[in-house]
Amino acid sequence: MTSRITLISPAMNRSLRETRFDDGCSLDPSGAARAASLAGSLRSVDRVLVSPTVRCRETASALGLSAVVEPELAGLDVGRWRGLTLDEVMGREPDAVMGWLTDPDAVPHGGESVRGLCERAVRWLDGAGGVEGRTLAVVEQEFVRAVVVAVLGAAGEAFWRLDVVPLSATEVSGRGGRWNVRVGRELGGFEGSV
Structure with missing residues (x-):
């Protein structure tokens, strides 16, 4: 049985524009219009899932998708940094940010580590691998990164080396725990091929 999963990153919003840790804000008008x-x-799929975040749910809705919220698809929990910009946190806690960016086990914000997110992505993939057919999931960029790190068997440090642009698709397919990945295609560039 082959499972095919397409991960779609959310459309643009203020948090993404400002490099702000997700603060639950809605999509920008331009992001919503683009979606x-x-x-x-x-392409039609067998099931549609969505991260519980506002921007992912709004992206799914704007795309015309009727999606089921899947809590395990949540983005990285950044604890007390939520709502702050990266520059603000760097100004207050430069050593903590540098440690967080270099150590996948670091949790200076009191939330979830990058390694923890990657492990959650593996658990989700293990479950999704048991579902035949096509799954589409609208998820935060960091969840896409975690899936790619997991599929490639890369070290946790690779997480920060992956850029995931808004409204792009990353496809994974496989069976029996062996996955292949196709990374970061713009949605507008491949209608019908998801």
Whole structure:
């Protein structure tokens, strides 16, 4: 049995523009319009899931998807840094940020470590691998990174070397715990191929 999973990153919002740790804000009007312009262009799938974050749920809705919220698809929990910009945190806690960016086990914000997120992604993939057919999930960029790190068997430090642009698709397919990955295609560039 082969499972095919397409991970779609959310459309643009203020947090992404400002390099702000997710603060639950809605999509920008331009992000919502871009997602809405792609509604109906995606291949039909057997199930649609979405991260519980506001921007992922709004992206799924703008894409015209009826999605089931899957808590395990949540983005990285950054604890007390939530709502702050990276520059603000760097100004207050430069050593903590540098440690966080270099040590996948670090949790200076009191939330979840990068390694913890990667382990959660592996657990989710293990479960998703038991579902035949096509799954589409709208998830935060950091969850996409965690999946790619897991699929490639890369070290946790590779997490920060992956850029995931808004409204891009990363596809994984496989069976029996062996996955292949196709990374970061823009949604508008491959209608019908998801």
